[in-house]
Amino acid sequence: MLTIHHLGHSQSERILWLCEELGLPYDLKRYQRDPVTILAPPDLRALHPLGAAPIIEDDGVVLAESAAIVEYVIVKHGNGRLRLGPDHPDYAAFLYWFHFANGNLQPVVARLMMVNRVGLGPDHPVQAAVQGRLDRVMALVEARLSEVSYLAGDDFTAADIMSVFSLTTMRLFQPIDLAPYPAIRAYLQRVGARPAYRRAMHKGDLDLAPMLA
Incomplete structure (x- = not known):
């Protein structure tokens, strides 16, 4: 059986x-x-040199990095479910948005959090550059979700599982006003209605109401 080492309020x-x-x-x-x-x-921290969650154990394997874990679990235990194969018309979109989560979305939110903690101020060029990057990233997600129900297309996939944390729980650390993004807000409501999401959030973070608006 898989063991999931879950740090509260984390990826x-x-x-x-x-x-x-x-x-x-x-x-x-x-x-x-x-x-x-x-x-x-x-x-x-004793489980892995970087001391960062998530970490799983599976039959002697200790694995970190959420994207690696997601791919590992889907392939080894999920019979390939929640990912799109190369014959699917949305395969390229699935790959893009799956990797977009940790390649663009999460890093830019984290960079803004760190810049804000330094206290450079809104007129500082570094602050402005990071904020501008986040604005472009959010606009891209908004545009995508204005066209499709889920990030890869019509199907809910692991690309959504990878992305939602940055739009919800990460806002505990770096607030983001979602008022300008109606498609993202509607998307989060669709996600929040999924029974599996509700179960996972209840089991993992009893003190946290999912930030879906």
Whole structure:
């Protein structure tokens, strides 16, 4: 059985959600952030040199990095479900949006969080550049979701599982006003209605109401 090491309010919610969507059994081990540093506790850091969640254990394999874990679970335990194959007309879109999550969306939100903590101010060129990049990224997601129900197209896929954290729970760390993005808000409502998402969020973060608006 898979063991999911889940750090509260982190990208490891993706792995719980994936397993719930696939109907896979798993053993959940929860960890709480240090109240001062907001970092992972020592017992989680002991599992992997970077000390970052998510981490899974599976028959002697210890694996980190959420995208790697998602692909591993889908291939090894999910019979290829929630991903599109090369014969599907939306295959390229699936690949793009799956990797967009950790290639563009999550990094730019995290960069803005760090820049804001430094306190450069809105007129500083670095602050303006990072904010401008986020605005372009969000506009791209908004445009996509104005055309399709899910990021890869009509089908819900792992590309959505990879992306939703940055639009929801990550806003605990870096607020983003979703008022200018009606398609994203409607998308989050569709996602939030999925029973597997609701189960995963309840199991992983009992103290957190999903930030779907």
